[in-house]
Amino acid sequence: MANTETVIAVGIVGFGHLGEYLAERIQREGASAGLQLAFVWNRSKERLREKLTSDLILDDLTEFTQRGADLIVEVCHPDIVRDFGERFLCHAHFLVGSPSSLSDSTLEGRLRCTAELHGKTLYVPSGALWGGVDIQRLSERGGLKSLLVRMSKHPSCFRLAPPLHHDWSEGEGRHVLFSGPVHDLCPLAPNNVNTMAAAALAAPDLGFSGVTGEIVSDTELSQYHIVEVEVTGHDGFTVTTMRRNPAQLGAVTGSATYQSFWSSILVCKGHGGRVFLC
Ligand SMILES: NC(=O)c1ccc[n+]([C@@H]2O[C@H](COP(=O)([O-])OP(=O)(O)OC[C@H]3O[C@@H](n4cnc5c(N)ncnc54)[C@H](O)[C@@H]3O)[C@@H](O)[C@H]2O)c1
Structure with missing residues (x-):
């Protein structure tokens, strides 16, 4: 139970799978979690109008400052991080749901600087990491x-950009589609590499160019995604983890990741002008 004296007003940008889940959960459980909905924005408005009262719908994202959000949660598209990330951080803490956008080192640098300048936190959700x-x-x-x-x-x-998507037709079995720097993978699979991007941001000394990302297509995996993390340190130190994330066929996001996002939002109460993994 959060401290009820501090209520965080949350603006949600994007009303797809994650945005709808989070908006619904804030409305249902926000009071006991110290959260309230400031606004929800989406490019198309039909679903918003079906699901939300008009006072919660923000028509024009450039007018987000009028809603006084303490925390803005992007669950939309990397383009929105590129176009609005700095503006968000001038006014509010910002949870970047599409951290693959930060493989652009110029954008990452600008957001880090803006966070520091305005004393706002750039939150990176751990997702499936x-x-x-x-x-x-x-x-x-x-x-x-x-x-x-x-x-x-x-x-x-998988939602892959060319040339990776041609490999889908290779048929049954296991195929390594890509193995290399996360930096090179992000533009090819922006919706599938957020976990790797979170890892790159957690390890700034390696960063997007130094962390290796691998994506594997496996027709055996009809009920879950597998996320493996291999860490190597000095003097033989190693850690290897394997996470099985239940997921329906065709689902880009594993079901445990929704809960993980909610847990991340509960952490976002302000941690100063820096990047914070949550
Ligand atoms: N950090 C993580 O671990 C993690 C996990 C899952 C998803 N994600 C990311 O979060 C975001 C949302 O995921 P989702 O599963 O809810 O996706 P979704 O496709 O269900 O919803 C995305 C929403 O954004 C809108 N949209 C798409 N492209 C847009 C653009 N260029 N400009 C404006 N609006 C646009 C769509 O209309 C839709 O309403 C995606 O970028 C996804 O990659 C991150």
């Missing part, structure tokens, strides 16, 4: 030598 805070601590101590995140899913669960 297990052990992100441990990775961050190891990285801060200079003890991280290498980091690999491997995401294995049924081919119907």
Whole structure:
């Protein structure tokens, strides 16, 4: 139970799977969690009008300041982070649901600077990343030598840009579609690499160019996604984790990730002008 004296007004940008889940949950449980809905924005308005009262709908995103949100949650598209991230951070804490957008080092630098300048926190949700805070601590101590995140899913669960999407037609079995720097993978699979992007942000000494991302298509995985994290430190230190994330066929986002986002939002009460994994 949160401190009820501090109510955080939350603006949600994007009303797809995650946005609708979070808006509904804030309306249902927000009072006991110290959260209230300031606004919801989406590019198309039909679904918003079906599900929300008109006072909660923000028609024009450039007018977000009028709603006085303490925290803005982007669950939309990397383009929105690029176009609005700095503006959001001038006025509110900002949870970036599409951290793959930060593989653009110029954008990452600008958001870090704006957060610092305005004393607002740029929150990165851990999503399906297990052990992100441990990775961050190891990285801060200079003890991280290498980091690999491997995401294995049924081919119907990937949304890939060319040339990767041609590999879908290879048929039954397991195929490594990409193995290399997360920086190079983000533009090819922006919706599938947010967990890897969170890992890169947790390990700034390796960053998007130093963290290895692997995506594997596996027709055996009809009921869950697998996320493996391989951490290597000095003097033989290693940690390997494997997470099975239940997911329906065709689902880009595993069902446990919705709960993980909710848990992340509960942390976003303000942690100063910096990047914070939550
Ligand atoms: N951090 C994580 O672990 C994690 C996990 C799942 C999803 N995500 C990311 O969160 C975002 C939302 O995920 P979702 O599953 O709710 O997606 P979704 O496709 O269900 O919803 C996205 C919404 O944004 C809108 N949209 C799409 N492109 C847009 C654009 N260019 N400009 C404005 N609006 C646009 C769509 O109309 C839709 O309403 C995606 O970027 C996704 O990659 C991150």
